[in-house]
Amino acid sequence: MTYQDLGYNDRLEAYRIQQNLDSFETGRVIAEHKERYVVKTCENEFNAELIGNLRFTAENRYDFAAVGDWVAFSEYDEGKALIHAIYPRNSIIERQAVGKSGQIQIIAANIDFGLIVQAVDRDFNLNRLERYLTICNASNVAPVIVLNKIDLISKTELESIKDRIKQRISDILVFTVSHQTAGYKDLESFIKKGNTYCLLGSSGVGKSTLLNNLSGQLQMKTGEISSSVNKGKHTTSHRELIVLNNGGILIDNPGMREVGIADTTSGLETTFETIFEYAQNCRFKDCTHLHEKGCAILKAVENGEIDEDSYSNFLKMEKERMYFESDARDRKKKDKDLGKMIKNVKKQRKNNKY
Known part of the structure; x- marks a missing residue:
């Protein structure tokens, strides 16, 4: 090596x-x-x-x-x-730290591609998919969608899911795989030597099984499948980087229950490119896209030119981003004030010695 x-x-x-x-x-x-x-x-x-x-x-x-x-x-x-x-990083995948206002959690650094894994039987969720896309787009990481457990649904259902993705998300590679059936060859050929790929997804979507199949050996233990929810008992508890047999570098992650949006204006602009394009035609520059007359986005939603669910998801994430920025500013100000206070105390103690 x-x-x-x-x-x-x-x-x-x-x-x-x-x-x-x-x-x-x-x-x-x-x-x-x-x-x-x-x-x-x-x-x-x-x-x-x-x-x-x-x-x-x-x-x-x-x-x-x-x-x-x-x-x-x-x-x-x-x-x-x-x-x-x-060393300086060329990319950082991050999210809001769970339960910590205004703080970020680094998921992984120096990533080339984010493999967003969703199980098609129960986990599939377009809103969550857009969240992961936004995190990748904001992190200078190329997103790739991996639809897992395709053996658990019919071909018709799978095609319906792929069509729904195309309607809301464009120009994104989509791979379909299953532990029980073929589908890994295309994904394996996509993974190139020297590039780093990060697995992203909720707990139980099959990330560890995906890693084991790509590596050709047991890298992560996977629990038995629960008959009640069709989910493996996911056992990954920490992030780990593994070099695959074909030379690709893969990082596995614990499942994320919450995918909080941090300061990701650029990520939102990329994920919701169509919405931001319509925003250029709004009557008011400070349009909130909620109720204003002359809002091009609201008109496009009404006319069916923008998907209503995607619009609602955009508003929710934009609100989270604004709250995060506000909390981060407040936290920064408090830290700055605390730093000044400590500096003044040290200065006073020094003066008192003389």
Whole structure:
């Protein structure tokens, strides 16, 4: 295995030289669990953590390592290492942190393609699909739809689902697979050596089974299928990066019950391109697209030119984005005020010594 097999490229090498990181080893984070990391090189894997300076100077979640990151590290004991620097990322898949107002959660870094997995029997949901698309579009990650468990529905039902996707989502690759039937050859041929792919989807949609089939071996345990809900008991509890036999790099994720929209204006514009195009023709520049006379979007919805469900989903996500931005601004202001207060206290203590 070479570093190129892990996704290393000329951009990263130029950064290593520019930042004088020659004295450190270079590796990629392949697993993360509570600020503990597994870093992989061509020959070894290390249990690693951030050096104290990185940890204590971190201003937000972006300053911590994530699965998919390239890092500069040093080994201090057999199989143990300290991370000294995180290389610049070319993409970050993120969402709102669950239960934490105005904060983000990094799902994975340096991703080329997001494989959005939905089970067609019970999990399929176009609104949720648009959420994942928005996250990918905002993250500089190319989205790909994977419809799983197609053996559990009829061919007519499958074609109906594919038609519904085409009506609301355009120019997106769609693959159909099942653990019980053929369908992996097309997906396997799409996955290329050196590219990094991230599995995205709810719990129980078959991501781990998908990973096992693509890798040709048992990488993740999958539970038995529940007869009541037709779902496997999903056991993935952390993110992990795996190099496939064909050279593709795949990151598995725990199922996401909530897919909160963060600051993703660009993502919304890409996912709902048609809606934003109509918005250019609204009478008022500050149109909320809710009730104004002369709103081109409302007119298009009324005329059937914009799908009503897609419009409703857009409004919901736009509202979430606005709330997130507001919460993030408030949080930033509070952190800034706290920083000033701490600085003033330190200054007063210093003055009192003299």
